[in-house]
Amino acid sequence: MTTIRPFTCEDMLKFNNVNLDPLTETYGLSFYTQYLAHWPEYFQVVESPSGEIMGYIMGKAEGHGENWHGHVTALTVGPEYRRLGLAATLMNILEDVSEKKKAYFVDLFVRVSNKVAINMYKNLGYIVYRTVLEYYSGDPDEDAYDMRKACSRDVNKKSVIPLTHPVRPEDVD
């Protein structure tokens, strides 16, 4: 049971039940406001009937030519609201927006250890396009999978032919 609506600034005051989750980063304020000012349609929240934030997605469109794509910056669902298909709902929205913007593909980065998320993305039709070495800083640094799904504009699915070699973070545009 869900209300889907654009994320607003005031949601930042009540997203604690989602953001206190250790895999969800709380960014500096201007990070959120920049996304809101630039890509408001890519920043959506799912809310419970009682007004609690169940999860949200944050994304953007970027790249040139055939690299024009939608990107998932953050996708999170609060622990109480997992396994309800909300992440898929949110991903659908982002894919729809990317289709409307005539993107070639949608991509995202995920920790290689985050099996649950990787499986979910695979079920949603994403493939591991490449591995980005030591993308997440920490102790030790962790690799990321760059996962992709082609949009309808990429008729020949060129964007989702996996790379055979891993890349370094500085090679990721």
Added chain:
Amino acid sequence: MAVRPQHVHDGGIVERRLRPIYDWLDIGNNKKALQEAEKVLKKSPTLQAARALKALALFRLGKGLEAQVVLDALADEKPSDDTTLQAMTISYRESQQLHKVCMLYENAVKSEPANEELHSHLFMSYVRVGDYRSQQRAAMALYKFAPKNPYYFWAVMSIVLQAKTSEDNTKRGILLALAQRMVDNFISENKMEAEQEARLYIMILELQEKWEDILKFIESPLYSQLVPGSTAQASIPYLKKLGQWKRLNVVCKELLWDNQDRWDYYVPYFDSVFYLMKENEEDSDSSIDNTAEKCHEFICQLVESMSSGRTLRGPYLARLELWKRLAVDGDPTSLIGNGLALCVQYLRVFANKPCAVPDLRPYLGMIPQKEREEKCREFLTCLGFDENSEPESADDIQRHISCLAAWRLVAAPLSSTGALELAATLRGHYMRCLQKGLVTSNITEFCAADHYGILAAHHYFYAGVEQQSSAPIVEALCLLELVLHHSPANFHAKLLLVKLYHLLGNAVAADSIYQRLEVKHIQLVSLGWLHCARLAPACLASRALQLLADTRAFLKHHGKDSVEHLTYAYKYGTFEKLVELAGWAARLEGCGWGAAAARDQALLAQLAGPPALLHQPSRLPALPTDNRDLNVIVNYEPPQFQDDNLKARTFDQEVSYLRLKDALVSAIALCIELADSRPVEEKKGHYEQLNTCVEAFSTAMEKCRQLYAERERISISAPFPSRIIAFVNSPVPYRELYATMLRLVGELAINRTTAAHDACDAVARLLPKAQLQLQDEIAVKGDPVWSMRDRLESLSNYLEFIGIITFLLGVCNELFSPASAKKSKKKTNHSPDEIKTSELLNKLNNTVQTSIAFLENILDEWPKYEANIDEILAKLSLDDKYQSPVENKLKTGRDDMLNDVRNILKRKSKYLKSLLQ
């Protein structure tokens, strides 16, 4: 902030010479940047860009005056090259002189009137200062020679903002009509091309309440072209506004057939049904639901239509919502059955999801309390469980947890014995799960079984409050630490631990957990009430100062950033967000907690900070905003304990406390002003202000004492009772103490010697009494650990007074024998009055020192945390090597706090001694 301009036009020579300056500035080495700039300027002393960068480096080095000289000279030359202008803009921005940026670009545009980029910078400079009229002018000028859509809509938006801020209704109407006409023209010329432009148009129509025009626009081909596939959804709010309930009904039904889980469609659907029911019109159109029966039928169809795969919560919750709405005016039982049975049915279907209980919460209150309490066990037993069941699978554990939680949410509150028994049972469940490997948490995810521990902790808490006893709280702490040990990601356990350590007055222990929550950025504001606000009243002044500084730094940083976000919104044409971002900036600027943090920081610094002048915070916001998230701690109390007024009431108390603190800070700042070496005649103004301020403080104290006489009920999810309650109700006469002490400084400053002597004498006489009153206030009554928090809070109020009186004695000293006079070493002959002043100040100083010695004695006798911890731990012991940290945390927390206070007192004492004449 990166300084380097994005485009450089000069072909590279200048760029190459400036590059090292940029590099140093970017990595924050301003000294090197300055040297590099000087180097360039040696070769080409007039190079404007280098001078601008030099000014920036100077600013960042704190050499504001020097920087200003360079900037002023540059501004006079009316530069127009991008590099110079951008560097100057950053300097002006960082020194809060945004108006000067406007002038800078006004001049630049005059010298290069055909430069699009300069015009665009001029527009943005007006955005930063909020000059909407000039924005409009600049945008239109821009559009005239660069006819691009964004520029045109910048102008439209600037007009809308003028209308929004205009208090004159006629003017507002004219401006909005103008804005609308501008967009209408654009539409008729087929020039509208972006979704955000369409949204801006709707915004303009909304401000004029032209609902029908909005609908017409939303239903137009242009709208579906710009915002494909959203017409039906977009029309909902306007159909509501227009009262077109039948259409709304049809639209929502259609949407619901395809989206059975969308609450934002159910709500307007129900609205339409209930309006149509009231109209009671005979309608042959059977597709419209205008009766409760039809509505119920529709929901049943939705339930039946769900594919066998995933069961959606939507239609089930819709039935509960229908029941709730019908129950307002009657009994819907005959139509859709019993409300309690519906809730139980919901639980039966969804108990395996952790969201089942949060979903049910809003509907449990609709069941009459008597029925709820009588049949509460139906919730517990609907899936065959009872409180003693021992489920073996993760799914069943979740079901059991949901049933237990729902049961407790409807059942009558237990006696303390009952609560303790249930807590013990729940703890037993947790321990069993732990033993059997059913606690399946990992480093990033917690598990269902954790909830046994959480629910048990809640019941220990109820028992503790009921018995005014710390023993159950310690049991809860031990259990929660164990849960956290096995489920390091469980933030519910962390939040409860922070809360419960604070409940026992142990801020150091609370801090150990708070740090693991990794609260940062905006959370400092939304969660600050939980921990930071409790540090000072728990006598942990030094840690409080650190966290208050973090909070203040966050808000200050955002204040500077927020205008930049407005420029982004224009740049990307997100007009809707522009209004939202401006509102957000205003909300944070008026943050009540932020204002309180500033005052707390200023006052606490007098107590625990290094010696420094009082830093007076910016003005109190006229209407402080409440940004606390009070829903983060989950509550399992039944609906009758739900306090709908809690947020407003506690905020009102916080604001009153904030105003008291503000009066104190202002008064102290005035005392400092009065301590300078001006002739007495020139100080009269400040003296009067101080008296007004002290008067206001006294009156407010008295008023608050009447307003906040009652003690607040302690709830696990609510903030602790506001500090104002203990402060104004204290037997220690803080009103007189502060007022008299502040007056003493004022009288001394304008040489009203007799009045000063009286005030000095009065404080010296009040203090010994105050000590006794404090002793009484913090005397142990009942369980010393249970009352630890209250007693520490009382002590902290006294400590804060000691900090301030010590500081003010320093000010008196400065007034009476200024440091400059001491240096001259000239022996001056003192008048008898002066000798008396000196004697009285010395006497007061000694009295404060006695008070400090008295406090030190209190600290030596401070009760320990004594609990039968071994007995508790025995119940939690498994065969592993886990060592509960609770005992040690309580002990070292107490010791660290006491040492912190002792050190502070020692420093105060030393300082006071140095003031003796």
